[in-house]
Amino acid sequence: MAQLDRKHRVLVVEDEDNIAMALDYLISREGYDYDRIATGGAALARIRETHPDVVLLDVMLPEVSGYEICQGVRLDPSLADVKIILMTARGSAIERRKGMALGADGFISKPFELRELREEVRRLLGQEA
């Protein structure tokens, strides 16, 4: 309940600028704080530093994969309350299982509708539509 008095923070880990821009519009319009990092290498450090409520994590990232970041977050007990949504271009059942096995909380396959993503974020933040 303590989090209700501050804006939810959403970190986008995405190397494609166009989709990051679209996500920026959506997240800001929803009233969340938007933050973005374009490479996987520094993502884990940023998560530890800013402790976002939700991480929108692209699977195919340069340097370090989204799966690896996901595993890193889940192996860090101090980040247990950080929700992770994996975004993948292929969207296969195997990718979804791998993501879930590594501790992701949600899974969105590209191309996705912003509405679909908004509902997933709301669900994870306990803000059912």
Next chain:
Amino acid sequence: MLMRLGLRLRIFLLFAALACGSLLALIVAGWLVLSRPDSTTVVQTIVQTGLLAGFLTLGLVTAVWYLFDLNVAKPIESLSGLLRARAHADVEGEIDVALARYLGDLAPAASAAARSLAETRGALMESVARETTRLASEKARLETLLSDVPVGVLLCSGDHRLAFYNGQAVELLGAGGLDRSLLDALHPGPIQNAYDRLMEAGDPDAASDLLCTTTRGGRILSARMRLLMPIGTEAGQLAPERPGYVLTLRDVTADLASEARREALLTEVIDQVRRRSGNLSALISARGILTEATPTATQTGRIDAAITEEVEALGRSAQQLAQRVEAGHVEGAALTMTRASDLLDGLRARLATQGLAAEVESDPLLIACNAFEIVALLSALAAEIAGSDHINHFRLLVREDGPGALIRLEWKGGPVALSTLDRRLALPIDPDLEGRTGTAILAAHATDIWPEHSGDKAALCLPIPRARRAVRRPKPINRSVVFDFDLLSRERSASISSAPLEALSYVVFDTETTGLLPAQGDEIVQIAAVRIVNGRRVEGEVFDTLVNPGRPIPPVSTEVHGITDAMVAEAPGVEEVCRQFHEFARGAVLIAHNAPFDMAFLRRREVELGVRFDNPILDTVLLSAVVFGQHEAHSLDALTHRLAITIPEEARHTAIGDTIATADAFLKMLPMLRGKKLTTFGDVLTEVRRHGRLLKDLN
């Protein structure tokens, strides 16, 4: 007392007795006539005496003929039959001298000749047998080698008849049979064209690749044909007029279908992308024009809605494409169904070579994978984990997982870092796999691998998308090879009646039935058949099946053949079996012991089956009469006994036991027929018809 006299003296005494008897008859007749009180004229006396003496002499001659037939003619016929069996059919055993006890030394002399023949033959056979054993073991090794070749291999004569085939070829063609035409199993066009191409090239080393289709099932086979030139034939040398050829076969139906699917998918994708991108480009241009011309809200709204629609359609196409590409990977032709337990055993053995222990456990599954790659991948990853975490004991599990299977490599310890895993996957996995990386192996299996952990237990999870439960091992392909290379160079006769007996193909068969009266509804309960090609029984070509007669089997029949209702409950019906048998017997002369009985059961089905059993027919009862004379017994037991063929007791009155005995009897009678100058099918048929009062000839 007579037995002690010489044969010539006995014959002399017989004829002397005949002469004396005639004289005595005349005297007795004269005395009888003259002693009558009412003596008549001289002429009447002479006539009466002559008539009486004539009748008495006739009686005497008849008695002498009877004795001669019983003690001379019949024993000579029996003896000649026995001698022919020993001379031509390799029959051994003493000749019973009591058979011709009034023929002096003939029977003991024949017996001695037969004994001497047997001894000479025995010595010869012994040395032949030694050499044969040596050759047979070499032949067996070669057969094993050939039967293990993973492709179908055929050798055909120039007129496309099979002289060699292996089990894989039968599996691919759905048919086999020495001396059968390949063109019955494969559409002739490509085969004949390839043959003509090779004949035209005239190069003994040339091979021709072709694609052919089976006549049944439309299977597409990739084949390679090479002509069989006699050993030592050089290029440019004169080849036989129509040499045989070797044909190797591989099923490419799945390859071609998958190729066609990929092609169709690509065409569809290109079409979708081109259409949508064209639409988008047009709509965006329209949007630009509208912006310049201060459009209404409705106009821009419509254009925006159209753009959204096109973008969504493009997204959907991309998704569908991804799913179908993945499904294509899962169906991948290179992935074979591997027994999970076999895979784990292989993996455990591989780990053992790296000094790692593993216990294995699997559900009874067949999983679609390239087993060598999966074993290499998991053992490389286990080595990586063992190296970094000092683990030397693993647990390997394969569990059913939806439509697929999940392989788990478990150990006690911390989870493996994805960075470590990904780094290893990016490297070549095994020196034998030519630089193939773990990532490539995973992609080929349309899967991925990830670590899991819980408490002090960690695991790597590798799902395999396609698997099925292994109920029981499928019926193994009969891997034996069947061949007779003499068929490659055999001359063929234009008509069956002029064909030499050895050149014909025969199907010898026997049936067991519910009773003896087909016309009153009795049916077949078992049928067995073997093929004889080129004068020998083909071991690999046997037809043997129980038949469900569709009616109860009377206990009295069960007593004869031992077949019960329960045994035939799951067997195919009469119609299906008759059809299969008709196919098995195609192009062959049918042989049975008492053929009219067995043929009656088959021929009454002809109308409903729409096929005709119009094969030429030989009956071993009639052949026995031709070879041994009509006076002998011609039951199968008597015939096989005469020919020294043993039917094992447990096989007697089983269809296959009697069939093999009949076939062997026929093969032993072949040289005996030749000895009687009956060399062609026509000769035998003419001779057989002379014994029509024994049995009806069915031809």
